[in-house]
């Protein structure tokens with residue numbers, strides 16, 4: 001279980017003034033649950049994700065993972081405690097194959113069968129991908145699925161995705177929804193996704209709305225969506241257009 005207690009984050013503007021980006025963020029993500037963070041552009045969603053990953057340090061507050069205070073752990077130590085994340089632009093390594101990546105992620109000498117199994121779960125025809133090099137020949141949608149397979153292989157306690165829909169086409173997006181449904185069924189950890197897409201909100205156990213750096217609503221999608229859509233300060237939610 002992830003617990004955020006009173007998280008605040010200030011940045012310094014170019015003129016030296018302080019900008020309050022997050023304030024009093026309190027959030028619990030239960031083990032095995034699937035939480036989507038949504039809200040207007042600039043509301044602090046990516047900043048919150050970076051704070052959970054350990055890329056930024058909060059100005060105030062504490063972060064607990066399964067009761068352990070991870071607030072002051074660096075990104076490597078935090079990854080070792082079980083926080084995993086997929087980048088908006090996945091990393092590509094020259095000379096490294098998909099199979100190598102899955103082996104590194106799992107920390108085991110995965111058999112071809114096991115590696116293929118992860119790839120099949122994310123909808124890739126495994127035998128065509130397992131020996132591919134992680135380079136620019138892979139499309140954005142393929143790389144995203146490989147990253148998700150990697151997180152499955154790592155079996156992290158918490159997987160974080162920042163706008164996984166960014167930059168992928170409609171066809172790949174439809175497949176990605178299926179992949180997330182599968183991930184939700186099979187993963188033993190919690191999943192946190194930052195998204196504006198209603199179809200991702202559809203599969204969430206909990207939707208959290210972040211506006212102006214603070215949580216303004218949280219609950220099931222059917223409880224949250226009506227107020228979200230009727231707000232003047234409307235979030236850029238892409239209502240079932242894909």
Ligand SMILES: Nc1ncnc2c1ncn2[C@@H]1O[C@H](COP(=O)(O)OP(=O)(O)OP(=O)(O)O)[C@@H](O)[C@H]1O
Pocket residue numbers: 011012013019021039040041042043044045046047048
């Ligand atoms: N280091 C920084 N210095 C100054 N301002 C910052 C810094 N980091 C983030 N911000 C500002 O904080 C606000 C929140 O940014 P953040 O990227 O977290 O928003 P977001 O909700 O993820 O937005 P989007 O939906 O557009 O991706 C933005 O106004 C951003 O410009």
